[in-house]
Amino acid sequence: MSQRKRASRVQPVVASTTKNIVVFGESGVGKSSLINLIAGRSIAATSSGAKGCTFRHKKYELQVDDTPYAIWDTAGLDEGAYGTVPAEIAEEHLKQLLHDLTRANGIHLLVYCVRASRLRKTLLSNYNLFYSAICRKKVPIVAVVTGLENYEEEMQDWWAANETEFAMLKMHFDGHACVTTLDADKVNSPILKQRCHASRRAVLPLIASSCARDRWGTEQDGWVSAALADVRAMFKPPRQNTTQPTPIVALYDLPEHSLDPIGSVKDTSFEGGHLVDVGGSPLLVYRIRDQHLRSGVRFKKQIASRGADLLMFCTSIHSDTGASRRRAAAFHGSYGGDMRPLLVVVRDAPVG
Known part of the structure; x- marks a missing residue:
């Protein structure tokens, strides 16, 4: 049996002790592949990301090193207002995600999945959407940079070479990992296999050490309505002579x-x-x-x-x-x- 398949098995977990992790990022950056990397086996279906279904989400329950996790896979937010679906549909999907997270004991960690070759203008908008508008900057957030299987230097060197991009945008992270999300069982190169295994060894401790001790979002009065209001404001088309509400x-x-x-x-x-x-x-x-x-x-x-x-x-x-x-x-x-x-x-x- 391969190393990936000997690793963590997917199994039901007790909701009250489960750490809820929300994985977000633009379509096609490898969120589902990252979830498979965390699980050590293929549990999330991957796609090309060509079509957006903004804020549709799926929960995966698994256990890693005796710690139960619920990984929430969110759909990517493409450029434009709410991506490629009508705004009212996207808002219903987002509302359902927030209500499901509330019933599941809130949020312990945000994982921002970013592809190394796709540092685009949506980098900050996605960050503000989940970290600022939805989680009110109250939840730990880490960055996982994917697509580094062919990076000429060591994978972790990517961050030192590019962290100024995040600093210029005033994006704060509690930790980061630079990885490849390729399946080690499907690559032939010994170097790539080594990078696949090193990636999992980097991601698992990052998640374990970054999760908040207490979940956030479950008992906050008005959390869902406040988050939705801020999201609407973020993606509202600009209008001339629009009067902003007094703070x-x-x-x-x-x-x-x-x-x-x-x-x-x-x-x-x-x-x-x-x-x-x-x-x-x-x-x-x-x-x-x-x-x-x-x-x-x-x-x-x-x-x-x-x-x-x-x-x-x-x-x-x-x-x-x-x-x-x-x-x-x-x-x-x-x-x-x-x-x-x-x-x-x-x-x-x-x-x-």
Whole structure:
């Protein structure tokens, strides 16, 4: 029996202990072949990627070194709005993927599959789609570069030669692997066989070490609706003279007079919040107090309708640390801190 076939066997796993890994990338970069490499056998059908069926997905359950995984194979996102299928169909597929991930205990790791010879303009859009819009930058992400079977240098040298491409686009990764996804049983060259086996040895530890200890996405209020809204915005055709919505800031416990250092107040009654000018750009600020956290009523409806773009928690250096932490946790939990950035401001702190 070959080394690939002696490796991990596909078998049912217990959902509560399963690590959910989402593999994404452009059509034709080798996502299905990468899944087969991880499994050590052929479990995912490969295709040419000539036709897109955006966001259709399939889950593969397997066990590697006593760790159960569910690998989610997503269809590629081609250039243009939602690829080669109508936007409404693509959105339904995406919605189904997110609901399925929610029922499966959330996401532990994103694997961005990139082909070495195809660093294209969709590189950043796919990254932003899954890492920023869908996972809100809350999930570890790794890059797996495929198609390096004929690379003249060592496969891992590709990253050092090309990582500036990712850095220029401000793309962060928690790890990477440079591989070939060829089936070792179907190649004759000893060098290629060696690269196939080395690729699996590189990918498995990367996945095991990069998976988040706790899954994300299962219990986040409004996760699916917020993700869909951001995806729609990403792929909305540009229009001239289109007015962008005013960014919303949920601001905890900042006194009335302290709004002025942030910006000049234009209208203190706009939609129940304060319209503040910051460097010529408006912000709609909702001031949150302790009683709002206890009641969970005021501003919740306004903010929940679209979601805050930023949370600001203000405290004082003279405040009780334990109490501040409890208030920050309540604020973070009440206003969707797992899906948006949190800025902490400490007042009265010495300068310098």
